[in-house]
Amino acid sequence: MKLLTLLLFLLTFAFQSSHPDSGGSPAKSNAEASFFAYATDVGVGAKKIKGAKMYFDGSAKMLRKKWTYWKGPRLSAKLPVKWPLVRDPDGSGVALSSKDPDPNASQGLYGSADLVTKDEFRDFRAHVEFFVRKRGGNSGVYLQNRYEIQILDGDSTTHGMAAIINEQAAPYFVYNGPGKWNAYDINFRAARFKDGKLVEKPRVTVYFNGVKIHQDEEIQQVWGGPNSGIDGGNDGGKGITDKPGGLKLQSEGHEVLYRNIWIKKLNLKFPDTDF
Numbered sequence: 001m002k003l004l005t006l007l008l009f010l011l012t013f014a015f016q017s018s019h020p021d022s023g024g025s026p027a028k029s030n031a032e033a034s035f036f037a038y039a040t041d042v043g044v045g046a047k048k049i050k051g052a053k054m055y056f057d058g059s060a061k062m063l064r065k066k067w068t069y070w071k072g073p074r075l076s077a078k079l080p081v082k083w084p085l086v087r088d089p090d091g092s093g094v095a096l097s098s099k100d101p102d103p104n105a106s107q108g109l110y111g112s113a114d115l116v117t118k119d120e121f122r123d124f125r126a127h128v129e130f131f132v133r134k135r136g137g138n139s140g141v142y143l144q145n146r147y148e149i150q151i152l153d154g155d156s157t158t159h160g161m162a163a164i165i166n167e168q169a170a171p172y173f174v175y176n177g178p179g180k181w182n183a184y185d186i187n188f189r190a191a192r193f194k195d196g197k198l199v200e201k202p203r204v205t206v207y208f209n210g211v212k213i214h215q216d217e218e219i220q221q222v223w224g225g226p227n228s229g230i231d232g233g234n235d236g237g238k239g240i241t242d243k244p245g246g247l248k249l250q251s252e253g254h255e256v257l258y259r260n261i262w263i264k265k266l267n268l269k270f271p272d273t274d275f
Contacts, residue, residue, distance in 0.1 A: 039275055042185040043210030044176075045260070046127050052264035055117055055247070058094035060085060070116040070145060070248055074227040077102040077113035083251070088259060089131060090181065095257040098139045098249060108138075108253045111227035116145055117246035122190040123266040125275070126247055131257040132178040139256035140165070143188045145229045145245035146222045149206060151256055153178050162208045166223045170206075170213045181259075182209055187266070187273040193242045202240075205273040216274045 041049050048054055055066050063085070069077050077100055084097040099105075104112035121144060128141050132153045139151040148165040153175075155161060162170035162184070176182050185207040192200035206214040222240065226233030230245045249258060 039185070039207060039210075039212070042127075042183070042207045044129055044181045044183045046183065046185065048127075048262040049125070049264060052125070052127075052262045053119075054262050055119075056096055056258060056261040058085075058088070058096075058259060063096065066118055067115045068118055070111070070114045070229070070246075072111045072114070072227055072229070073233075074104070074109060074111035075113070076104045077251075081115060082113075083115060086257065089133075089179070089257070093259065095131065095259045097255055097257050098251045099253065099255040100251045102251075105251045106253045109227075110140075110224070110250055110252050113251040114142075114248055115251070116142075116248040117263070119263075120144075120244040120246050121188075121263065121265060122244050123268045124186075124188055124247075124263050125266055126186045126188070126263045127183065127260065128186075128247075128249075128258065129181055129183045129260045131181050131259075133255040133257065135178050137178060137254040137256050138250075138252045139254060140250040140252075141184060141186075142229050142248035142250065143186065143204065143245075144190060144202070145248045146231055146240070147188075147202060147204070147219050148223065148228070148250070149184055149186065149204075151250075162206065162213055164204065164206075164214060164217055164219060167220055168214055168217055170208060171211075174208045174211045174213060176209060183260075184208060185210075187268075187275045189266075189268040189271065189273050190244070191240050191242070192271075196242075198240055200271055203271055203273045205275060216272055 088095045100113035102113040137153045140148045150163045150165050156172035158169045187205045189203045191202045202219045222232045222237040
């Protein structure tokens with residue numbers, strides 16, 4: 001599968017390079033920088049690595065034990081968690097649907113029924129698999145309940161699929177499309193503080209379906225305001241604090257499914273998230 005993905009990557013890249021008006025992703029620089037960037041233990045179906053903990057294995061027991069609603073200013077959903085457990089479209093196992101029945105969530109009000117891990121993190125590596133049921137499907141994976149790696153079918157901008165939201169777009173052709181499983185593999189290093197002051201901004205490396213799309217990018221701020229996550233309402237999102245946060249999944253009224261979520265806590269002493 002990795003060889004097939006690499007061949008597709010190379011063919012698509014060559015086509016887009018020779019056809020600048022072909023509608024390719026505006027984030028071509030990221031693709032170029034990561035031209036042969038592959039790693040082990042990434043992509044759809046990746047097994048939990050040594051030292052990582054499983055956070056969703058398809059069971060209701062694990063969902064109740066390890067996840068809760070984010071208690072943000074817009075929360076209207078009530079415990080227990082009501083995200084539906086559904087049959088995996090692959091034909092076996094169980095997936096988690098982001099389509100919470102809460103009326104506000106069904107209207108697309110983010111923050112009304114978002115799920116977050118009970119565990120909180122500073123530096124970590126995470127694996128998340130997602131399946132967009134219909135075109136235009138929208139959700140998101142939030143690092144430390146602050147920084148969104150977007151899930152938005154049909155959008156290749158800095159607000160679109162696999163973007164570091166509003167900062168770095170991603171090469172859209174890496175996306176498998178709706179009706180298929182996709183995977184994010186993420187190395188994240190939290191912001192660093194000295195004497196209560198921010199001295200190093202957070203950093204992230206992201207593999208999308210086994211292809212490195214963001215390489216040790218510095219994240220500038222939290223986007224989306226106070227309803228988006230921790231520190232969203234602090235100084236327009238620039239007032240980042242030293243509080244750890246969970247991995248959050250966004251509910252916006254779309255049926256985006258999740259499975260095979262695992263996380264390993266790290267301690268990245270140097271400002272480098274590459275892997």
